[in-house]
Amino acid sequence: MLRQTLNQLEVSTRGEGFDDITGPLNGLIAASGLVLGTATIASLHTSCSLTINENADPRVLVDLAAFLRALVPPEGVRPLSGQGERREWVHDDEGPDDMPAHIRTALTCTSLVLPFQSGRLLLGTWQAVYLWEHRARPHHRRLSLHLVGE
Numbered sequence: 053m054l055r056q057t058l059n060q061l062e063v064s065t066r067g068e069g070f071d072d073i074t075g076p077l078n079g080l081i082a083a084s085g086l087v088l089g090t091a092t093i094a095s096l097h098t099s100c101s102l103t104i105n106e107n108a109d110p111r112v113l114v115d116l117a118a119f120l121r122a123l124v125p126p127e128g129v130r131p132l133s134g135q136g137e138r139r140e141w142v143h144d145d146e147g148p149d150d151m152p153a154h155i156r157t158a159l160t161c162t163s164l165v166l167p168f169q170s171g172r173l174l175l176g177t178w179q180a181v182y183l184w185e186h187r188a189r190p191h192h193r194r195l196s197l198h199l200v201g202e
Contacts, residue, residue, distance in 0.1 A: 054202055057084045061093075061195040065100070065185040068149075070113045073195070074173065074180045080197055082171040089201015091173065093181070094163040096194045099153035100185045101160035107180035124155045146187075153186035160184060168201065 059080050063071055081091060095102055106112040126148055128140040141151035164181065167174045173181065183193060 054089075054200060055086060056198065056200045057086070059084075059197045059199075061197055063183050063193045063195065065183065065187075065191050065193060067190050068185055068188050069117065070103075070105075070182040070184055072107065072180045073183050074107075074175070077181060077197065078172045081168050081173065081199060084171075084199050086168070086199055086201040087171055088169050089167070089199055090165055091168050092163060092165050092196075092198040092200075094196045094198075095157075095183070096196060097191075098157055099150070099187050100183055100191070100193055101157045101162055102164050102195075103160060103182050103184050104164065104166075104175070104179050105182060106178050108178045113182070120156050120159070124152045124159070126152045149186070149188045156184075156186040168199075 061073065061076055061080060063073060063076075065071055077091065077093065093102060103116075105116065128138045130136060130138050141148075143151040143154070166181070175181070183195070185191060185193070
């Protein structure tokens with residue numbers, strides 16, 4: 053018989069960058085008593101995202117962050133052709149990194165659905181689940197973890 057649980061995971065970020073949340077997710081899965089099923093992880097924020105990526109070489113995360121920073125620069129946007137004047141972001145209620153964080157979130161993932169077995173996420177040898185903070189200063193983030201399984 054299938055069962056389900058709904059939990060929240062709280063993560064305190066250090067500011068822009070990646071936080072490996074694989075361990076805490078596995079802890080919640082193990083504590084649920086479910087052995088086999090699917091985990092839906094959702095960010096409850098509009099300025100951070102979730103990603104599965106390499107956990108062996110930290111340079112991968114450095115390059116990912118540099119690419120997204122170049123794609124969505126904090127100072128505004130130019131036409132895609134690269135020609136023309138830069139347009140500053142209009143939405144800056146929480147500072148100059150406010151709108152870039154929202155765009156970066158829109159371009160990435162705010163939820164993931166992953167299988168688990170034996171009370172652990174099924175990930176590849178070099179994979180981890182990361183919360184990707186897009187804001188410059190530290191934030192307290194909440195994630196929803198919905199587990200369905202047996």
